Amino acid sequence: MSIGIDQIGFFTPNKYVDMVELAEARNVDPNKYLIGIGQKRMSLADSTQDAVSMGINGTLRYLDNIDSAKVGLLVFGTESSVDQSKSASLFVKKALNLAPEVRTFEVKEACFGLTAGIMIARDFVRAHPDQTALVIGSDIARYGVATAGEVTQGAGSISLLISSSPRILDLNDGHSAWSDDINDFWRPNDSAVAMVDGKYSTQVYLDFFKHTFAAYKEQKGWNTQDFSSIVYHLPFTKMGKKANDLAIAGESPEVAEKLVKAFEASKQLSMEVGNIYTGSLYLSLLSLLERGELEPNSLIGLFSYGSGAMAEFYSGNLVDGYQDQLNPRGDQALLDRRKHVTIPEYETIFNAALANPTDGEVLTSDEETGVWYFAGTQNHIRQYRQK
Numbered sequence: 287m288s289i290g291i292d293q294i295g296f297f298t299p300n301k302y303v304d305m306v307e308l309a310e311a312r313n314v315d316p317n318k319y320l321i322g323i324g325q326k327r328m329s330l331a332d333s334t335q336d337a338v339s340m341g342i343n344g345t346l347r348y349l350d351n352i353d354s355a356k357v358g359l360l361v362f363g364t365e366s367s368v369d370q371s372k373s374a375s376l377f378v379k380k381a382l383n384l385a386p387e388v389r390t391f392e393v394k395e396a397c398f399g400l401t402a403g404i405m406i407a408r409d410f411v412r413a414h415p416d417q418t419a420l421v422i423g424s425d426i427a428r429y430g431v432a433t434a435g436e437v438t439q440g441a442g443s444i445s446l447l448i449s450s451s452p453r454i455l456d457l458n459d460g461h462s463a464w465s466d467d468i469n470d471f472w473r474p475n476d477s478a479v480a481m482v483d484g485k486y487s488t489q490v491y492l493d494f495f496k497h498t499f500a501a502y503k504e505q506k507g508w509n510t511q512d513f514s515s516i517v518y519h520l521p522f523t524k525m526g527k528k529a530n531d532l533a534i535a536g537e538s539p540e541v542a543e544k545l546v547k548a549f550e551a552s553k554q555l556s557m558e559v560g561n562i563y564t565g566s567l568y569l570s571l572l573s574l575l576e577r578g579e580l581e582p583n584s585l586i587g588l589f590s591y592g593s594g595a596m597a598e599f600y601s602g603n604l605v606d607g608y609q610d611q612l613n614p615r616g617d618q619a620l621l622d623r624r625k626h627v628t629i630p631e632y633e634t635i636f637n638a639a640l641a642n643p644t645d646g647e648v649l650t651s652d653e654e655t656g657v658w659y660f661a662g663t664q665n666h667i668r669q670y671r672q673k
């Protein structure tokens with residue numbers, strides 16, 4: 287039975303920071319950020335964009351293409367949760383007018399949350415082939431002004447529709463998972479920014495990649511050359527390059543060239559947006575699909591990593607006509623609409639967004655018409671409005 291990704295929607299807020307300007311402000315050689323880290327820009331969320339609003343906006347990118355009456359499951363993966371109890375998905379369900387019969391909840395395991403949702407959705411659709419599942423990953427990556435992780439921030443969401451007649455990527459059975467209780471990156475309840483052991487986190491990421499990729503190939507009886515491309519969780523694009531270098535080590539020049547070319551295509555959107563945590567792997571996938579010129583049936587490997595740490599490798603084959611389901615112009619327009627902010631402006635907006643607005647204060651958004659935003663709390667209840 288075929289189960290896979292039928293639709294992909296992407297959203298990112300309407301402001302960005304330029305990495306050369308950030309480097310200059312931090313007295314760093316710009317090439318460290320551009321080449322050493324591999325980022326050009328990062329999207330910036332102001333006080334009116336949060337995980338919920340971005341999740342709604344990402345899903346709205348394709349909602350008109352689907353039969354929303356068939357949605358039986360809505361899973362929201364995030365590590366930028368807005369409530370300790372109520373699921374972010376309930377706000378989304380209301381905004382999108384989904385049926386009350388929909389099963390819906392939030393999941394968390396750092397950047398692995400969206401992949402966890404996909405695996406739950408795969409099982410759900412297998413049991414209910416006449417229904418579909420919406421899976422959203424939405425996050426704001428925050429390390430803090432003038433920290434080592436600052437250059438690896440970002441904001442955005444990816445929304446996926448999983449169905450038994452997928453029009454984009456047909457998922458293969460099986461997966462290889464690996465987990466361990468470690469402290470490479472975490473965010474305690476009393477902190478609005480992440481805590482991180484940066485160098486250690488990159489080492490664990492690579493160790494987990496080696497482990498899951500080798501185990502997956504063994505499980506399936508496949509070799510590296512069987513993959514047309516591999517997409518990676520991209521906290522910053524140099525991280526994925528290091529994993530891709532491991533994947534191609536010892537392979538023929540043809541295989542290496544194929545996987546390097548695919549990686550270059552897959553990193554383009556992340557270079558512009560930055561880390562979006564749960565959605566980052568799927569932003570790489572979207573970038574690859576839009577820029578990779580892949581043939582139908584191409585085998586794509588996916589490496590998901592969530593700090594703490596949990597990793598999984600799985601794969602899918604491209605469905606004939608997948609390009610018809612994409613909207614590269616719309617995605618480019620989403621990036622092009624972003625306003626450039628100076629470094630002092632970024633610092634002000636960033637720090638303001640860390641604080642909760644006073645209850646009763648109504649926030650207004652400078653977004654475009656149709657975009658959903660967080661409008662503050664009334665009696666401590668979060669309010670979401672459409673511009």
Ligand code: CAA
Binds near residue numbers: 315318321397520521
């Ligand atoms: N020109 C070109 N390259 C330069 C350069 C220059 N002038 N100056 C430095 N570089 C290179 C360095 O050689 C280095 O390259 P390699 O990694 O290939 O050796 C690179 O720039 C980074 O420089 P540093 O090693 O000095 O890095 P740093 O101390 O500034 O920290 C970081 C980098 C650890 C990634 C930090 O930004 C960080 O902590 N980020 C957040 C954590 C993170 O994203 N971890 C990823 C794995 S965890 C995960 O994936 C989950 C998640 O989403 C967070």
